[in-house]
Amino acid sequence: MVKAVRVRFAPSPTGDLHVGNIRTALFDWAYARHTGGTFIFRIEDTDTTRVTDEYIAAAIDTLRWLGLQWDEGPEVGGEYGPYLQSQRLDIYAHWAQKFIEQKDAYYCFCTSEELEARREAQKAANVAPGYDGQCRDLSEEQIAAFRSEGRQAVVRMRMPDGETTFVDQIRGEISFDHKFVPDFVLARGDGSPLYTLAVAVDDISMKVTHVLRGEDLLSSTPRQIRVYQAMGVKEEDYPTFAHLPFVMGQDNAKLSKRNGEVSIAWYRDKGFLPEAICNYLALLGWSPGDDVENITMKQLTELFTVERVNSSPARFDMKKLEAINGDKIRALTLDEFLERSLPFLKSAKVIAGSQDEIALVNSALPIIQERITRLDEVPAMLKFLFTKSFAVEEASLSKVSDAASKDVLRRSLTELEGIEEWTHDSIEAALRSSLIEELGLKPRIAFGSVRIAVTGSTISPPLFESMELLGKTVCLERISSALAL
């Protein structure tokens, strides 16, 4: 019988979720959806010095925004909650105590300073650094003696001789000789749990069947398996592991704030679409094959399998993300495009949000949809339609103030004044016959001058459509004032 798949995304929010976290979340989610399984969202906040409530809230918000809906976790609950490790402390304490009783773990009274000193000595002696087992076989009397000195004990797991072998779904069989897996700490001196304890206990008690996570956790796997053993879990009930390759920065190693922004919030502000981020991230370390690249979230869930996940690290490429974002923007319906553009227009103060403004934006969006890569470009593109204080941009001034341009503008003015029905077709017809045919000018020269006068820039959406949207009165005003420059 095949167990129903249960996958978890379990970040430790010590900062804003970054690109690597999201890629992991995406794969976890896609795998759960592909298999018809359950997607669990768990917060690993055992390091209270680094995890804050704000980061936790931000993580929840980010996942929501990306559309990675979880079936169990914060805010939605679930049968195996709570889903914040800080609320499960008693569970970990219970197991730590049990391990002590079973002699799988022991109290260790070595202080950080002592350990540090011994590690240094090991390094100097060219021995693999790690806990030397000094407190492994303390007698009751010795323990009592340490306690009476006021020393606090950590709970340390006893690593038996031998090796741990497991099959990673992405990398194949991997084994670790316990000689290189020293006894590790399960709980701090104050009794609070460490990652290795909490993650293993939770994966088992939440009945997680598949652990897809970053490859930085690969070498902690034997420790986790050791905890399963101490918990008395049967081998067939261990989760299946799959360690995802890293997502790295542009040139060198780790993704950092310097090369390619890492915080998802930044991408959101820049006008990247969640579906574009997901599509792009899905391609980092995974490929659907068949030369397919542009896929929807739904297709991702249909196509995603761990078998097709790569084992080698991937570099993050902003250019490609932008290309995909552009594709996704072009694929938007007008309604969607409008809805998503409005917040950017408002925050850029291009519009206040009146019905009239929104109607005008709605008419203007089609002509810029294929011209932008990010939503935050919308305000600059449409600003000329709304600005109260219109002025030709500095760099283009000289291109409309020369004699030839003035001729063009003068002629345009008279032609345009005569137009009865102000549409882009009639505007184009009027300007073509007068400027191109009669004056014999090159279109790019003639229309270039008009463009600067009307939009204020050498770059704009299509001229005649823009003029239609602006309206006859405004166009004539702007051309007149350009003549005065």
Add this chain to the structure above:
RNA sequence: GGCCCCGUCGUCUAGCGGCCUAGGACUCUGGCUUCUCAAGCCAGCUACGAGGGUUCGAAUCCCUUCGGGGCUACCA
């Protein structure tokens, strides 16, 4: 240092012994189209880290080597 992972165009990747004189995408370059900018279309550049094997045949299997990364915490 030790252990572990990884290695195809600049980047993401396809490839799982013959279909590969290595395919696609992004980037870049040139062209077409054109009212600017885009979009679209066409063309071009550029890769199996190196060395040994195995095999009739290797990007694909094995070994070595070099390079990159992770871990080596009372972080995760």
